[in-house]
Amino acid sequence: MSELPVLISRDDVVRLLKNSDLIPRLEKVMGMFSKRNNAEVIQPLRTIIPLHKYNGFVGMMPAYVAHEDILATKMVSLYRRGNDSVLPAHQATVLLFDPERGNVTAVMDGTAITEKRTAAVSAISAKLLMPARAEVLCILGSGPQAVSHYEVFTEMFSFKEIRVWSRRRERAEQFASALQGPVTVCSSVKDAVVGADVIITVTLATEPVLLGEWVKPGAHVAAVGACRPNWRELDDALMREAVVYVDSREGAAAESGDIILSGASVFAELGEVINGTKPAEREKTTVFKSLGMGIQDAVSAKLVFDQWKSQL
Numbered sequence: 001m002s003e004l005p006v007l008i009s010r011d012d013v014v015r016l017l018k019n020s021d022l023i024p025r026l027e028k029v030m031g032m033f034s035k036r037n038n039a040e041v042i043q044p045l046r047t048i049i050p051l052h053k054y055n056g057f058v059g060m061m062p063a064y065v066a067h068e069d070i071l072a073t074k075m076v077s078l079y080r081r082g083n084d085s086v087l088p089a090h091q092a093t094v095l096l097f098d099p100e101r102g103n104v105t106a107v108m109d110g111t112a113i114t115e116k117r118t119a120a121v122s123a124i125s126a127k128l129l130m131p132a133r134a135e136v137l138c139i140l141g142s143g144p145q146a147v148s149h150y151e152v153f154t155e156m157f158s159f160k161e162i163r164v165w166s167r168r169r170e171r172a173e174q175f176a177s178a179l180q181g182p183v184t185v186c187s188s189v190k191d192a193v194v195g196a197d198v199i200i201t202v203t204l205a206t207e208p209v210l211l212g213e214w215v216k217p218g219a220h221v222a223a224v225g226a227c228r229p230n231w232r233e234l235d236d237a238l239m240r241e242a243v244v245y246v247d248s249r250e251g252a253a254a255e256s257g258d259i260i261l262s263g264a265s266v267f268a269e270l271g272e273v274i275n276g277t278k279p280a281e282r283e284k285t286t287v288f289k290s291l292g293m294g295i296q297d298a299v300s301a302k303l304v305f306d307q308w309k310s311q312l
């Protein structure tokens with residue numbers, strides 16, 4: 001008989017998942033993914049179950065990383081709820097398997113994993129693609145992803161100014177006052193974006209909020225929202241003028257409204273830049289279109305589980 005899986009809570013995931021451990025593992029696995037060696041990394045396109053009745057969907061994200069022997073599946077839900085809902089937009093759970101025996105060894109909070117690994121991947125994109133002397137960071141959106149992005153970006157880089165814009169100004173003010181350092185709350189997207197060197201879009205928008213005409217030439221955009229083929233965060237001008245990087249070409253072609261509807265061509269996967277097979281065009285305006293990958297959750301979950309076991 002297999003042992004019962006352990007349950008790992010959100011608090012434990014937050015405590016155990018450190019960016020300094022996570023980032024090198026994400027870089028390694030994204031580099032491996034971009035080599036398209038199916039014996040090494042297996043990550044099917046995620047399966048989506050639309051829940052039109054509830055204005056949401058559930059995504060299933062299985063992945064196997066042979067070299068590290070990590071087998072995991074994340075189940076994540078996303079609901080576009082009304083402004084007054086107290087429920088979160090995203091909720092996720094990760095199942096970590098014993099690949100040899102086939103049983104589930106751990107069931108852990110995937111919501112914190114999603115927040116941390118998504119922000120860590122955006123930080124990797126910025127490390128590789130942002131202009132050499134980046135001074136101004138702009139965050140569009142003020143939800144959990146805005147918080148996790150703020151945390152890792154301030155841990156990894158030193159910006160002179162950090163700006164935030166949110167659809168409801170009071171949310172941006174709450175976001176700014178809950179953080180450790182100074183953040184400028186902006187009243188319009190344009191005010192937040194003009195002159196920024198790095199722009200992070202973490203909104204639930206379905207129409208473009210970020211227009212290319214406001215973006216400083218050479219800036220880097222980490223575009224994290226708009227994860228359905230008919231949703232947008234960025235306008236056609238930005239998508240067509242920028243050098244576009246993605247996490248997975250297959251994921252982007254199937255799910256990214258910004259890529260599909262603008263007709264923009266994908267220049268490279270981040271993994272190809274990590275591998276040195278495609279250049280980092282730092283001097284040009286760059287967009288990293290993030291959609292999220294099962295392998296990112298798998299390496300994060302394994303890291304959490306190993307840390308959890310080492311503390312027993």
Ligand SMILES: NC(=O)C1=CN([C@@H]2O[C@H](COP(=O)(O)OP(=O)(O)OC[C@H]3O[C@@H](n4cnc5c(N)ncnc54)[C@H](O)[C@@H]3O)[C@@H](O)[C@H]2O)C=CC1
Pocket residue numbers: 078089090114118141142143144145146166167168171202203204205206207209224225226227290291292293
């Ligand atoms: N690429 C990836 O791997 C992942 C992407 N995401 C995406 O990141 C984004 C942010 O996630 P959370 O912070 O959890 O979401 P959230 O719902 O908590 O926050 C979203 C923010 O967008 C704003 N917003 C909502 N509708 C808007 C609109 N029409 N125009 C402009 N702003 C609007 C809200 O006011 C809020 O500030 C979402 O689009 C989510 O799907 C989330 C997880 C992983």
Ligand SMILES: O=C(O)C1=NCCCC1
Pocket residue numbers: 059076077078090114227291292293
């Ligand atoms: O990768 C993920 O996890 C997600 N990506 C897009 C939005 C839902 C969660």
